[in-house]
Amino acid sequence: MSFLDGLAALAPTIGFFVLAVIILVSAWMVSHARRITHAAFFMVLVFTGVAGVFVLLGADFLAGGQVLVYVGAIAVMFLFAIMVSDLKEISDAETRARGAGTGSAAAGGTGTRKVWFVLAGLVTVGFAGLVLAALARSGLPAGAVGAAAGPGTTAPIARELFTTFLVPFELASVVLLVAMVGAIVLVAREREEEVE
Amino acid sequence: MDWNLVTPELIVAGTGLAVLVLDLFLSEERRRSAAYLSLAGLLAALVASVRLLAAGLPDGSGAAAAGPGAGLWGGMLVADPFALLVKLLFLGIGLAVIMLSVDFVESRRIAAGEYNALVLFSVLGMMIMAGSRDLIVIYLGLETTAIASYVLAGLLRGDARSGEAALKYFLTGALASAVILFGMSLVFGGTGSTSLTALLAPGFLGLSGAAPVSGPLALAGLVLLVAGFGFKIAAVPFHFWAPDAYEGAPTPVTAFFSVGPKAAAFAVVLRVFAPVLLLGQAGGPPAVLPVLFAGLAVVTMTVGNLVALTQKNIKRMLAYSSIAHAGYMMVGLAVATPQGTAAVIYYLLAYAVTNLGVFAVVIWLNNRGTGDEISDYTGLAGRAPLAAAAMLVCLLSLIGIPPMVGFFGKFYLFMAAVEAGMAWLAVVMVVNSAVSVGYYYGIVRNMYLQDEPAGEAVRATPMVGTALGLTVAAVLALGFLSEPLSHLARLAGGGL
Incomplete structure (x- = not known):
């Protein structure tokens, strides 16, 4: 087997990891972008990436549906909502909600936020590990994964x-x-x- | 395929649509007709359910006797005794809530047609949740109920607390739905089927000596389902939304929340977990589930009761009280025996009628301008002796004093725990019931033992009065009929 053949066989795996990185980074940006329109566009990227994963799994109908419904309808809906509500930056909403908070209260706020952030990260990593361990120990029944890679679903x-x-x-x-x-x-x- | 078996659902769905259409042609003064039509539809569905239950019960023949997985459309919808029994409960809840809300909806200028239609669709979703053995159908039923409930919570548009209640309920509800869906997807990944019967297949969950085929994955899914449904039944530590949602929502809607969606979520938990728990009992693992339920039960009832002690607002107090009662009910799951399952079913009925009675009194007084603070109930026995007496009966039932139905509910749970060798759990339950006397008695003391300069007498409207009369009669009658009712509960639980 030549190098190119090996690469071709690996292509879906490589594609999956590329998509996974795109999806994860975009998802992170959705929750951390300063401008709310940017967040919405990163969400479009997440949806598109998921559609790509569906393509890799041979689920063409789901991929098309994902693009039509999520990228097409839902993302546009989000953009309309942002346009109508006239919110440009997410921090606008935060400062509005907090009102005139004192400096010390704000500092305490960031402190507790860090604690929550670390806690949330630990829970996420722990849970992901748990699911991965479960996946590794489970023999998945045939049909649950990699089904119907035929032409057209x-x-x-x-x-x-x-x-x-x-x-x-x-x-x-x-x-x-x-x-x-x-x-x-x-x-x-x-x-x-x-x-x- | 026997369409006869889904007549209750069809009637409720049809009535909901009819109410929406009728509303277009009603003048402002005749908006009550929407409520009357809803009541008629729910009554018809109730009669249909009773007939189905009666036809299925005696010799176990007919559709009700069909084995696991059987039913309409391959188990997508089932009409076994359990489904029919809880459907009766849901329809009863719907009837009571609509009767309680007629005057409230009118006086607060809530859109009557949509209000009644949303209650009907919510009840429909609950019936579908309880009457299915398929994860997708259960989820769709859940979402029907949930979406209708979010909107119902926010119907008092002029009231900021109503909006807050709706938003909090919606956000936590959406999170819970996501958790439930994730859990369902793991179960599906582990079993390759959306049918609940796949959970019971030999070899699944590592039972019966076979190598664990997909056990850990599906177990992770089940634990996520416990967490998701924990939100829906407001079990500690997933309860934080409940007090705000209960306080801010329109009071008849609060009455609905405290019994309806909660009972439906319990019905699904029983449907999903009771067979798995029983299998676990026979085959050893998965031992983690009973431990999980026992832990949740202890934390839920303890936190619910202790925080309820400090509440000043009666709706918040009842929210924590309903959290505590969810804790009692989880004792029946933790023991993982058929007796436990039957006790949960019985307790669901007992808790629902009693809590509706309490809320009927709260709504009666609320319609007459009395506030929602517990101190507003001072001297009630003088102003409205009937309301005070009805409240007393229901509170005694919530505490668990014989001969009210609440006593038998706790009694069967207690016996189930003792028989399963979990006497410590029974003791925790009794101690908690003793703590609960503290806040229930606070209301009784305010009503009867505090002198208040005699105010005007407050009379109930016919609708609220009838609903209150029926629920109090049920609290007393179901207590005396506890033997046949618990027999029915055992039968229903046995068919799960």
Whole structure:
């Protein structure tokens, strides 16, 4: 086996790690970007990276759905919300929320924040280790991973969705209906009061 | 496929849609019709559930007798005695909450059509959660209930605390949903199936001597599920959202939160964990789950009761009280026996009717301008003797004094713990019940033993009065009927 063949065989693994780094760095930037629009665009990058992982797994339909729904609809929704709410920097919101805090209180705040930060990091690393250990000790049942790398998953997914998973499919529409009614009742009623 | 088995769900869903449409054609003065239509729909669904339960019970024939995994659409929906019994409870809760909220909704100018529709959809989600053996369907039911609940919490738009309640409930609820989904995905990864029956397959979780096929992974998933549902039932240390959400939400909605979504989450926990726990009992591991539940039970009831002692606001106090009761119920899970499971089911019924009774009194007084502070209840026996008496009955039931239904709830949990050799847990429970007397008695003392310059008499509206009468009657009657009811609970628990 030549070097190039070996590289070709490794390509999915290399691709996965490249995507993983992109996703993790972007996710970090989502929560640490100073400007909220930047955070939103890094979120788009996270969504795109996840779509790439789906492609590597041979899940073409999911990858397309991920791009259409998350990159297309949800990210645009976020940008609209940012535009409407007129918040440019995340620190704006923080200073507004804190009001006129005294200097010593702010210093104490950063101290406790560091403690929480370290705690959260420890919990994250610990939990990730736990899941990795569990993964290593578990023989995954066939079919759970690396399934259906064949050409095109759209038809099988459609078949499953409208046979085995018909009940969840219909229930999802109930969830969406409730969410819509809820959103309308929370927002529209306010307008009614304004008129009065 | 027998459509007959899902008639209760279909009726509730249809009524919810009908209420939304009807609301468009109602004039401002006739908004109450939305509530009447909702009550009619819930009653019809209740009758349908009773008929299904009665048809399935006696000889174990019919759909109810179908084995694990059977049901509609391959276990996507099931109508076993457990599902039907808790569905009766949920429908009862829905009826009581809508009756309690009619006057409240009217006086606070809440949109009546949407309010009633959201309560109906929330109840529908609870019924679906309890009546499924599939993780995806359970999650969708959960989300239906949750989304409706977030909106219900924030319906008092002019009140900043209502908005705070909705936002806190939404953020913690979304976090809990994420944790639950992560747990479900690990279980799916470990078993290769979204069906709960896959959890019980031989070899899973390292049971029955076989090599652990996917045990650790699925176990990690189950622990995440415990944490996620811990949020939903407000178990310590996942409880911090509950007092704020309960205090800020419109009071009838608080009544709903304290029994509805909580009972539904417990139903799912029973559905998912009771069979696993029983298997664990027979085969040794996974020993970590009972220990986990025992720890959660002790911490939850102790923290709930101790913090409740210091509360001045009755809604906050009832929030901590409901946390403590979730702790008692987890004792029934920790013992990992069929008796424990049956005791949890019985306690769910007992707690729900009693707490609804307490809230009925709070709403009665709230509608008449009485505040939500415990000191506002001073001299209530003089102003509203019936309200005070009803409150007394319900508080005695919450403490666990015979012959109220709450006593039997605690009694069965206690016996289950002793029989399973976990007497220490039973002792912790009794000590906690003794602590709880402290804050429940505070209300009783204010109502009966403090003199207050006699105020005006406060009368209940017909709807609230009827709801209160029914719940107090249930608190007393279910106490006397504890034997047949616990038999039913055992039967329901046995079919899990």
